[in-house]
Amino acid sequence: MTPMGTNLAELDGTAGPAMLAYFEARAKGGCGLIMPEICKVNEKTGVGMFRQLAATSDRHIPSLARLASTVHKYGSKIFIQLHHPGREGVSTLIGGQPCVSASDRMCNVSKQETRPMTLDEIHELVEQFGDAALRCKKAGIDGVELHCAHGYLLQQFLSPYTNKRTDEYGGSFENRMRLVLEIIEDIRKKCGKDYVLGCRVSVDEFLNTIGVTEEYIHIQDGIRIVKTMEAAGIDFVDVSCALYETCLMAVETFSVPVVTLSVCHIKDPTFADNYYETILGIYCTYKGQLGMYPISLLLGGQGAEMATQLGRDNSAIPKKLDAEFVIRKNGTKVEVGVVRRGAQIVKIEMELGSYNHPLTHVLFQAPAPGKKTAGSGYYFHFDRLPDENGVWRFTNTCLIRNIVNYTYDAWTPGYITKLEINSSKDDPWGCIPVQTIVGGAYAENNLLITALQKLEDVDADKLMKKILPAWYDKTTFMETGRK
Numbered sequence: 466m467t468p469m470g471t472n473l474a475e476l477d478g479t480a481g482p483a484m485l486a487y488f489e490a491r492a493k494g495g496c497g498l499i500m501p502e503i504c505k506v507n508e509k510t511g512v513g514m515f516r517q518l519a520a521t522s523d524r525h526i527p528s529l530a531r532l533a534s535t536v537h538k539y540g541s542k543i544f545i546q547l548h549h550p551g552r553e554g555v556s557t558l559i560g561g562q563p564c565v566s567a568s569d570r571m572c573n574v575s576k577q578e579t580r581p582m583t584l585d586e587i588h589e590l591v592e593q594f595g596d597a598a599l600r601c602k603k604a605g606i607d608g609v610e611l612h613c614a615h616g617y618l619l620q621q622f623l624s625p626y627t628n629k630r631t632d633e634y635g636g637s638f639e640n641r642m643r644l645v646l647e648i649i650e651d652i653r654k655k656c657g658k659d660y661v662l663g664c665r666v667s668v669d670e671f672l673n674t675i676g677v678t679e680e681y682i683h684i685q686d687g688i689r690i691v692k693t694m695e696a697a698g699i700d701f702v703d704v705s706c707a708l709y710e711t712c713l714m715a716v717e718t719f720s721v722p723v724v725t726l727s728v729c730h731i732k733d734p735t736f737a738d739n740y741y742e743t744i745l746g747i748y749c750t751y752k753g754q755l756g757m758y759p760i761s762l763l764l765g766g767q768g769a770e771m772a773t774q775l776g777r778d779n780s781a782i783p784k785k786l787d788a789e790f791v792i793r794k795n796g797t798k799v800e801v802g803v804v805r806r807g808a809q810i811v812k813i814e815m816e817l818g819s820y821n822h823p824l825t826h827v828l829f830q831a832p833a834p835g836k837k838t839a840g841s842g843y844y845f846h847f848d849r850l851p852d853e854n855g856v857w858r859f860t861n862t863c864l865i866r867n868i869v870n871y872t873y874d875a876w877t878p879g880y881i882t883k884l885e886i887n888s889s890k891d892d893p894w895g896c897i898p899v900q901t902i903v904g905g906a907y908a909e910n911n912l913l914i915t916a917l918q919k920l921e922d923v924d925a926d927k928l929m930k931k932i933l934p935a936w937y938d939k940t941t942f943m944e945t946g947r948k
């Protein structure tokens with residue numbers, strides 16, 4: 466079974482019940498060899514899609530082992546496809562930073578800003594492919610495949626069309642082969658010569674079909690590449706062709722919404738007493754502006770009412786009072802629960818020590834106890850009023866930004882091991898698909914809003930369709946839903 470992205474992995478890149486059931490059915494149906502899908506080897510720049518299988522950490526070994534034993538029960542074999550998208554990724558999936566590639570040549574289909582990898586990044590990536598392969602081996606996976614096809618990163622190094630480097634990883638055929646050969650060598654060193662290793666290769670890029678006259682991989686180059694890989698000791702070749710620019714498919718660039726949740730204990734806020742808040746937001750680009758666009762905010766604790774009236778976000782997003790927060794710390798384990806009107810809306814379990822995603826620290830501006838940072842939040846301000854016929858319509862809708870100073874009393878990175886968001890009649894959060902977890906923290910901070918700017922007027926009717934397509938609910942606009 467050819468590898469196909471299923472989007473069935475859990476948020477942390479593990480294979481959970483949905484993915485296991487999917488591949489179990491294929492194995493039961495008689496499939497001899499299953500290659501699940503592109504699998505992450507690098508969390509920083511190597512994300513290929515939402516809910517993607519990962520082998521980036523030892524935490525993923527038990528999950529890969531579950532996949533292996535699930536299909537082995539039926540006599541099937543399983544190979545994991547190790548992958549990095551390079552310039553065919555989506556910047557929003559990697560925190561808004563440019564995609565990386567051999568050079569700065571942008572893909573004309575995905576159209577993401579692209580920068581060349583540094584030598585340090587290349588060397589680190591070689592190790593990451595090798596480490597991921599070793600995790601697969603330890604998990605009982607039967608073999609691995611390097612994704613050197615479809616225009617992804619390894620092909621970007623192999624092809625003279627995308628590789629314009631002038632160092633030892635670009636220029637001559639030997640130099641363009643270097644990255645893949647180093648990865649093969651590293652995998653052999655870590656997994657041994659008997660571990661099954663192959664490459665999926667685009668043996669022709671067919672760039673003539675879109676009028677390209679520069680050098681690219683023609684079939685004779687493809688054969689040379691494959692023979693060189695064979696000489697380096699791979700066991701099989703999985704022949705494919707093309708890159709995004711010559712694939713017969715319509716891939717649209719889109720701004721990917723990633724729903725995130727944060728829980729904070731705000732100590733001594735300038736405008737109120739201590740209070741707790743939970744923000745559910747969509748992390749996305751809006752007109753090129755990457756940011757967190759909150760869609761709901763629950764407030765609880767002493768100063769909650771004051772915070773609602775005075776600050777935080779100046780009425781821009783619906784605030785729901787009366788939330789009860791329980792934050793329990795036991796050694797390195799932290800449990801967080803948020804209940805509102807008797808309904809358990811949020812349940813989180815976190816293991817202190819590291820984040821789920823290395824970018825988290827950058828996103829939070831590297832906080833630490835005693836550190837002061839400044840940040841801004843983007844909020845859509847909505848007013849809704851009845852028109853002359855009594856029909857409720859949006860008025861005065863705009864995008865605003867507030868500038869906030871934070872001072873941290875405590876900050877310990879957390880790895881989210883469990884996240885449940887449930888819906889109640891009043892809080893329809895559970896319907897929103899959480900797409901990724903970057904990590905959390907055991908934190909206490911205070912905040913001061915220093916400025917509020919109106920950025921632009923927006924058309925709320927159009928915007929709503931984008932940000933909350935199916936989940937927009939009248940309770941978002943402060944109506945209780947209890948009628």
Ligand SMILES: Cc1cc2nc3c(=O)[nH]c(=O)nc-3n(C[C@H](O)[C@H](O)[C@H](O)COP(=O)(O)O)c2cc1C
Pocket residue numbers: 467468469470471501502503546612665705
């Ligand atoms: C939804 C979808 C996801 C895919 N994901 C991957 C992938 O993760 N890795 C890969 O090498 N190819 C991927 N492919 C390409 C397939 O492996 C296969 O080469 C392609 O579908 C052509 O084969 P077919 O004509 O039998 O569909 C994907 C194809 C589809 C339709």
